[in-house]
Amino acid sequence: MSLINTAFEGLKRLYGHLSRVQRTVIVVTLAMMLMALVLPSSNQAPPGMTRVSLPLSVDDSEFQGFSAEKSDDEEPKGHLYYVVAKGDTLSKIFENLGVPQATLYQLLEADVNVLALDTIQPGHKLEFQFDEKERLTRFTFRSGLTYMVDFTRGEKDDFEFVEHIEKGQHRSEVFVGTVQGNLHLSMQNAGTSLAEAYTVSNVLKTRMNFRKDLRAGDQFQLVISRQYVKGQYTGNSKIEGFRYLGKRRTLEIYNFDGNFFDEKGRSLEKAFQRIPLKKRYRISSNFNPRRRHPVTKAIRPHNGTDFATPMGTPVLAAGDGVVTRVIRHRYAGLYIQIQHGRKYRTRYLHLKKAYVRKGQKVSRGQKIALSGNSGRSTGPHLHYEFHINNRPVNAMKAKIPEVKTIASKHRKKFKAMVKTLTARMETFAKAQQDELQQAQRDAG
Template sequence: MKRYLRKPLMLGVYLPAAALTLGAFSYQPLEYSLPLELPEPKVAEVQLEEPHTLAEVSIADFVYTIQPGDTLSTIFERLGVSQKEMYQVLESDVSILALDTLKPGDKLGFWLEEGRLQQLELRFNVAHQVVFSRAAEDTFEYSEVLVEGQWREQVVSGEINGSFYTSAKRAGLNAAEIQRISALLQDKINFRRDLRAGDRFQVVRAEQYIDGEATGNTRLEGLRVFNRSRELTAFMFDGNYYDLNGESLARAFMRYPTKRRFRLSSQFNPYRKHPVTGRVRPHNGTDFATPIGTPVLATGDGVVTRVTKHPYAGLYIVIEHGEKYKTRFLHLSKALVRKGQTVSRGQKIALSGNSGRSTGAHLHYELHINGRPVNAMKAPIPVADAVGKDDRMAFNQLKDRLLEQMNANQG
């Protein structure tokens, strides 16, 4: 059963005996070491009634609201939790890579017993939490909570005046949404060269709500761009995007992330025993026995959402392919793309390596569908097909509904 944080401390707690400050924190994937000097303690909105040592209050639950200015090591240090336990959590995190996605405004919850960490909760929003729980003396396991909630649609409209990016930003779209639109239509239009002042665009965007509270998650339901005498369209149906005629906007996925077929050194296995630690840990991807420096290819069109390092995953890249699909590439030696970049199927994005913790040079490749890892060698992958005959009526109904919303908001 899911446990919820019970004692939120928005600014911090002043512990005279330990001189600790809780509050602002920004997780920085490349920085795990402590600064040489900790800041002076601040008296927060909530104070303990009398002096305590950390051990005396360690059974309390703490909530940490993340803001720029600290590291993961600093927070563990200030709570009196050992760096060893931090790395035990990071070892579990290699299967989900959730700690690398923390940003200001997210919350961290700590459960401590006699100075030892028992549970760590990452609360991204009311629809998404990840919990690391102690499973053994030196082992943590993770669980992920995803809530579908309700999605409310709205039409965002704008006119080109300057670049597409600045025009879309002015209309109310965020950077990730703009990048997604660029990736969707990259084979149809060159956004830098083809758009002209006065061209228009409309986007039906859905926002997620849980019990009336916005989570900050959005998705693109449909869009159209009026470029001089032509109209470009995209409608999301069953997790994929199609144009007005029901033709797929995505080229077929590649099954393999390399040009050559390399030996599979480790298969997808949610119950695999880790070759280094001997513990049962999910292996959420497929390992290819690639020599260091082997070109790694994007398996589908998409947008790069992460290029960063992890103590155990090493240098890794994450690419999102529309709303439904995501791929990950771990243990790389060199990245050839940057965050926010639009990539095409078959494009060289990295060189394989042996970074992080691994038993030898290899490429770890993951495919996620609707937020869950699947066997990339067997799972159904997008093919560049049109909407099937059996689904044509449902697609047309969806398309007509979205077009009606856009027509009603032409201003």
């Protein structure tokens, strides 16, 4: 409290030293900041437009090559470049440049097909081309290094557009590091971006318990394919391979056709198997939310699917998750509930024996129980429930992310890829190790 008071007193004294003009500026700025907080953004910008930027800054060099269609002999006269900065709107930019609002609306009409101008942000680049009557004939929007939309005034006086997406060059890079502190920081120390570190840890955490499995000094290796445009990293990248070589855990991740798999070709995505059993059993009772009681005729929904499993049939976790319940219930019998992320939940009823405890992490396909006949049951079976957003759905028909395994025809290609990536990571790690030892010898 005293700290705040001291700061406030300091500010008051400082304010006292300011000139009248300075004070006015401060008051007006504060008032504007307050208004910006209070007023909804729709009061500040026309609908469909995002608030953006400030001063007119010309940066020709940045645009070299981006106006690929611009011929070199063309007069630069009537050309204007604008870098979007903080605090301005698209309409304000047009106003400052003396471009009629009607022209802006024509552009926005064309933009409805791409919605590029909706996402205008500080740092984005605008390019204007006017004719001798100062009419806007061409307008180019560029975000980042890879995306550009080119609007040209057509014959009917409206604007036509062409979208350009720069492919750039992809460079595959190897990174090797050791765990010191948390994984994100350790990966960034090894040269990855925070986004890349997150991508990896999101896949990893489906299989690893960071608190238990991570040890200081554990080694990790990565191959990342990064996109470059004119030698500049665009921020777009793809994790090609990752190996975690720990004292407690070893885990490998490989990207194949946009999906992550372990070294054996098993999917590492959050996926489910449709049936929580090793093989198909006869369905003795289907999911039926409108089922009526045979005697009372009251609606007694059957929120699950019953499989006619003999006593002691292994029951498997339908997906990766955390066991949230292992309960012996009067009617449901011994049952298990697993939470799979926030959205999905599964339940397994009438069990004979449970192999998991509450709070335990399980992975897809893991044996969690033996089926039985416990609780109120007319005979040995497994009652299986699948919930999406806390609502039971028909597990046999619901849209659920299903298991992807690498098709046998792609196996050879996958294995070859794993071999190549592993060799690259190992070579890099070895070179790094040799260098370190050499440095130590030199120092000693």
